[in-house]
Structure formats: C-alpha cells, structure tokens
Amino acid sequence: MIFDSVIRVLSLIVAAGGVHLTADFSRSEPPIATGKPRPQIVKPTEVEVRSAADAVRPLHVKMEKPGPSDWLANHKEAGQTFAQYQQRHKQRICNRFQTMYVQPLGAFTETQKKLREETAEFLGRFYGMPVKTLGPLSFENLPERAQRLRSDGETTQVLTHYLLDDVLRARRPKDAVAVLGLTASDLWPGEGWNFVFGQASLTERVGVWSIHRYGNPDAGEDEYKLCLRRTLKVAVHETGHMLGIDHCTAYQCGMNGSNHLAESDRQPLEFCPECQSKLWWTCGYAPLPRYRKLLEYTEARGLDEEGAHWRQAIDKIDPPKVSRQPKSKSE
Ligand SMILES: [Zn+2]
Ligand SMILES: [Zn+2]
Numbered sequence: 001m002i003f004d005s006v007i008r009v010l011s012l013i014v015a016a017g018g019v020h021l022t023a024d025f026s027r028s029e030p031p032i033a034t035g036k037p038r039p040q041i042v043k044p045t046e047v048e049v050r051s052a053a054d055a056v057r058p059l060h061v062k063m064e065k066p067g068p069s070d071w072l073a074n075h076k077e078a079g080q081t082f083a084q085y086q087q088r089h090k091q092r093i094c095n096r097f098q099t100m101y102v103q104p105l106g107a108f109t110e111t112q113k114k115l116r117e118e119t120a121e122f123l124g125r126f127y128g129m130p131v132k133t134l135g136p137l138s139f140e141n142l143p144e145r146a147q148r149l150r151s152d153g154e155t156t157q158v159l160t161h162y163l164l165d166d167v168l169r170a171r172r173p174k175d176a177v178a179v180l181g182l183t184a185s186d187l188w189p190g191e192g193w194n195f196v197f198g199q200a201s202l203t204e205r206v207g208v209w210s211i212h213r214y215g216n217p218d219a220g221e222d223e224y225k226l227c228l229r230r231t232l233k234v235a236v237h238e239t240g241h242m243l244g245i246d247h248c249t250a251y252q253c254g255m256n257g258s259n260h261l262a263e264s265d266r267q268p269l270e271f272c273p274e275c276q277s278k279l280w281w282t283c284g285y286a287p288l289p290r291y292r293k294l295l296e297y298t299e300a301r302g303l304d305e306e307g308a309h310w311r312q313a314i315d316k317i318d319p320p321k322v323s324r325q326p327k328s329k330s331e
Contacts (some may be wrong), residue, residue, distance in 0.1 A: 049277045095284075099185075119235050159187075169204050172205065177205065236269065247299070254271045254275070255271055256271060268306075
C-alpha cells in the first residue's frame with residue numbers, strides 16, 4: 001500500500017536519525033579549533049537560556065493527542081528536555097565545529113537553485129553559523145549501482161547510501177558541523193523501498209535531502225512558498241538531529257517526528273522552548289539576535305505566519321517600552 005510505503009520511508013528518515021542520537025561530539029573527533037570563540041558571538045549562559053525559554057513558552061502549543069496515522073500513534077518516543085540534552089552533550093558544538101556546508105547534488109532548474117540558496121541562507125540564520133555552499137557535483141557519471149529507473153520508466157532515482165558514504169562523507173570539510181546534500185532528484189535507500197525524502201547519518205554529520213516530492217516551485221508564488229516551507233522544515237529538523245536533538249514529544253515543534261507530508265505541513269517551522277534551548281546553548285546563539293535574523297528573512301519572503309511568531313517572540317524577550325503619554329504643551 002502506498003500509505004505503508006510512505007510510513008516505511010519516513011520511518012527510515014527517523015531511523016537514520018536514531019543513529020545520530022547516539023552521536024557524541026566530545027569523543028568522535030579531536031577539536032579543530034582550540035576553543036577560540038567567534039569574536040562577534042556572545043554565547044548565552046545557562047541562566048539566560050532558561051529565562052528566554054520561559055519568556056517565549058506561552059507562544060507555544062503543547063503536543064495534542066495524535067491522529068491514528070500520525071507519528072506518535074505509531075512510534076513510542078520519550079522526548080528530550082533541555083536538561084537531558086545538556087547531560088548527554090556536555091560540550092557546546094560551537095566550540096568544536098564552526099561551519100555548516102550545503103552540497104548541491106545533480107541538476108537544478110533556476111527556481112530549484114533559488115530554493116536551495118534560500119534554504120542555505122535560512123539555515124545560517126536559524127543555527128547562527130556560517131553556511132558555505134560547496135561547488136555543485138554532477139550526477140552524470142554516477143555508477144550503475146547508485147541509480148535505478150523507477151517503475152514509471154521515466155524517473156531516475158539515486159541511492160542515498162552512495163551519496164552519504166562515497167560522496168558527502170568523503171568530501172566533508174574538517175570544520176563541518178554538518179554537510180547537507182541537497183538534490184532535486186528522487187532518492188531511494190536500497191532494496192525494498194520505493195523512495196525516501198532524505199536520510200542522515202548523525203555519527204558522520206552528513207545528510208542528503210531531496211526536494212523532488214515537495215511540489216512544483218514553478219507553479220506560482222503560493223506553490224513556491226509551500227516548497228520553500230517544506231524544504232526549510234526538513235533542513236532544520238535533520239540538522240537538529242545532527243546536533244543531537246531527539247524528536248520532541250512535549251510541544252508542537254519543528255523537531256516532532258512526522259509520518260506523512262500532511263503531518264509535517266501542520267507542524268511549525270520553529271522549535272519549541274525546550275528544543276530552542278538546546279540550539280541556543282550548543283550553537284552559542286542568543287535568542288534575540290536569532291529572532292531578529294529570522295524575522296528579517298520571513299519579511300523578505302512573505303512567510304507571514306512565521307514572521308508573526310518571531311515578532312511576538314521578540315516582544316517577549318525585549319518587551320516594547322511603554323511610551324508614557326506626554327503632557328500636552330498647552331497644559
Ligand atoms: Zn526526525
Ligand atoms: Zn520541541
């Protein structure tokens with residue numbers, strides 16, 4: 001059944017994420033930099049993180065009872081508080097890795113290229129790290145074992161394991177927090193699978209995602225925005241896993257597991273206060289400048305729903321000064 005295959009496919013994404021959850025950055029590689037902080041960044045203290053999380057908590061909605069086809073109705077997950085995350089990841093990732101990389105894979109139309117570039121920019125604003133785009137890699141000389149023709153006889157699919165192991169991991173820069181392979185081609189993860197939206201390896205800090213099934217970004221402004229939202233959601237979600245963030249079960253959150261596209265379309269792009277705390281902490285990224293950068297992004301692209309949220313979040317952290325009514329000069 002199509003539905004079953006979709007569930008299996010999405011399970012794979014998260015199953016791959018499960019591998020990442022055991023990632024321990026403190027022992028996986030020796031430090032690249034000797035703790036020299038980025039000069040312009042003031043890392044929030046634990047007290048500041050907790051206080052900001054409490055300030056924005058009223059803006060977030062608790063997780064509701066899942067529908068029968070939703071992720072949590074089919075997967076038992078315990079969730080992860082900020083305290084649990086800190087216990088597992090004692091070192092801030094920003095002290096060891098400084099840059100995120102986007103690796104374009106295969107051919108892109110002009111619109112898909114724009115989508116990819118806008119996703120790279122958003123990642124930088126969301127996680128507070130520079131994002132570099134690596135030179136594009138062509139699929140022209142893919143080995144036979146790394147590609148197949150789908151049953152429609154028209155669509156070529158590319159094997160995720162080949163991209164993760166032979167392409168991305170092999171080329172991963174030393175300072176990479178994560179290397180995100182983005183492709184417009186359809187993907188499949190191996191025998192027994194129809195397709196996969198994406199796959200990531202948290203232990204290797206590489207992942208690959210396809211925009212092939214996110215709609216047609218050339219079909220008008222609304223359709224472009226839908227494709228952009230979907231791409232942004234998967235990019236921040238999977239990058240969250242690469243930072244060691246588990247699926248969220250407490251709130252409606254960008255780190256919720258998702259069983260189907262309709263479910264992920266319902267979920268917010270932003271993380272909940274607990275998951276944002278992990279990000280603020282490990283990326284050394286203060287909430288207020290983050291919200292301002294995100295708001296600026298949404299205003300430039302008409303992502304009104306997200307913009308309204310970040311405007312409210314700014315007001316919670318930095319409440320507008322109540323202007324006292326000046327007395328009339330004539331009095
Ligand atoms: Zn996930
Ligand atoms: Zn969350």
